Amino acid sequence: MLSKLFGSLFFRLALLVVTVVVATQLFTTWMAEHERFKLLERQLYIQVLDTLSFLEDSMNGMNPQERQEYLDNYNRPGLPNLLPYNADKSQKFEPELPKIGRMLAERLSHDLNEPIQAHFGRRADHRELWVHVHVLDQAYWLVIPFGRYRDKMIGSLLQSSLIAALFATLLASLFAWRITRPISRVVQASRELAGGTMPKPVPETGPREVRLLAHNFNRMALELDNAARERRLMLAGLSHDLRTPLTRLKLTLEMQADTPDQHDMLSDIDELSRIVRQFIDFARAEESNRLEPLALADLAASVVSRFRREGMDVRLEQRSEPELLADALALERLLSNLLENARRYGQPPVIVRIEQQPGEVELSVIDHGKGIPAEFRESALAPFERLAEHRGTDGGSGLGLAIVSRVVKQHNGKLTLTDENDAFKVSIRFPTA
Incomplete structure (x- = not known):
């Protein structure tokens, strides 16, 4: 401090x-x-x-x-x-x-x-x-x-000097506060912008240089918000338009007579649909929805049950039943992407663990695959980053961990990738307040 x-x-x-x-x-x-x-x-x-x-x-x-x-x-x-x-x-x-x-x-x-x-x-x-x-x-x-x-x-001379120095100190503090206050607002707004939230326009007050700084920041933030909005619309629109012909293709193939290549073609269509769905999730991950009280254990149990029905070897370790303020759809996308990555790139058994710690809730997904090498973990969180040669299969869309990272950031959480007892662990800590 x-x-x-x-x-x-x-x-x-x-x-x-x-x-x-x-x-x-x-x-x-x-x-x-x-x-x-x-x-x-x-x-x-x-x-x-x-x-x-x-x-x-x-x-x-x-x-x-x-x-x-x-x-x-x-x-x-x-x-x-x-x-x-x-x-x-x-x-x-x-x-x-x-x-x-x-x-x-x-x-x-x-x-x-x-x-x-x-x-x-x-x-x-x-x-x-x-x-x-x-x-x-x-x-x-x-x-x-x-x-x-x-x-x-x-x-009397000494007293006058001390009083004048005290008055000048108070005046200097007020003067410094008036000058730095607009800059502090710009700094605070930049933190909000870096966290994925569009800040309110910074008041353009103070000296000419500070007013110019606030004006340029407001203009930059507005342009970034417009660009992000256009990107979301483009991704969502393109993904939506692609889903319709993919659905028609899959339906047409299923209605035709069985052929040796039919199974592979249907798998490719399902893969394309999954990638399109990730594009939509990635576009929605930039949106800041309202946070509401959420029972994390109930949400995790629902997602784990869905993946278990699909034949995945996954179990839930529920060490507590925490409640936190969160966007339920965003956390469902987060956990679904982590389990999908574990199914595609990891090895069973996969464990979803929930535990309460002082001031925070920890959600972990653990698989027993090779994981991600330490030198590639930071870059793995970037959009469209494919690590196929390190995960043992195709790179998919490269959006799974990017979606997870954005959701974590929107909830002021902390994401860590670690090795634990011959397993790869993705750990997310959410603040309880």
Whole structure:
């Protein structure tokens, strides 16, 4: 199930759009964070310059004692402080500077043309940035509160990006579904067409290429249906027209005096009639009739009794009495063709076996002949395929197994040809639901 989903066009389109949206959101978030850092660094830089300029103007002309008294009065909690150079002796700093601190130190070093030391630490419950500066040619530490300069991503920006990505994902999924929906309908219709059922016309909606695909598929399906209908009419009409003169020939021969060749001629006419009947069955096998509840064991018993009356060594092994939805006439043709093949090409005894399995019913016809070689079994299911040299007699019409294969396909069954205990087994499994 997952492999079908991951390999679908819908998943790939949705994944493509989601990938593009997520990549765009990540790039936009990175750009926004980069610009935010640049803006904060510029504000911090201006604050440092304004503070230093203000302090130099204020302390210009003061002696050291007056400067210290002024700074004692100037330095207040929560505001920039100018501390003596030895004030860092009792302070513990973090091993690394935050990004804004590094950017500020680099800019000050570049503008002042001298290396600037900077540290990041905590005092009480406040985060602080310590910058080594010179005021009136004397070394100080300019301590800047760092509470409003957040070094992490803004929560609102991250939330906005996530909401936008989620909305884009939903929109991409809807967009991919709208595009792939018509294609999925074409795929489903092609499965029905391959199964022998004429699908309903596919709605010609969606993008231009998809509309063109649906239009061409509908046209192809209609032409195939017309061709199949004409072929059925031709086969049925030709077969019907042939049966009348064959019946007259047989009746004329039977009314004439016995001759040495009369028996062989009657056998040839019966063979021609059987081939004509198979042509009719083959044409009818393409028709999809209504499925109705059917007792498979009763139908098999009726067909087996008919062949036993004709002198065939065949018996029914009824291991269960299953009921399934099926076309009774189609299943009767199916079993009749299998028994006819077993009589012509196999060896007695012939066994018809019915058994119930979980979720399915198995119908088997077993004969004790040479069977069909494994390399020819697939081709044996094709129409007009004759395997006389492998079955020991003439090839007939080559339609027996083709009729069986079509009926099995119409009932969503599974046909297998196997060797079992020196016997050849044709097994058909029908779903019970």
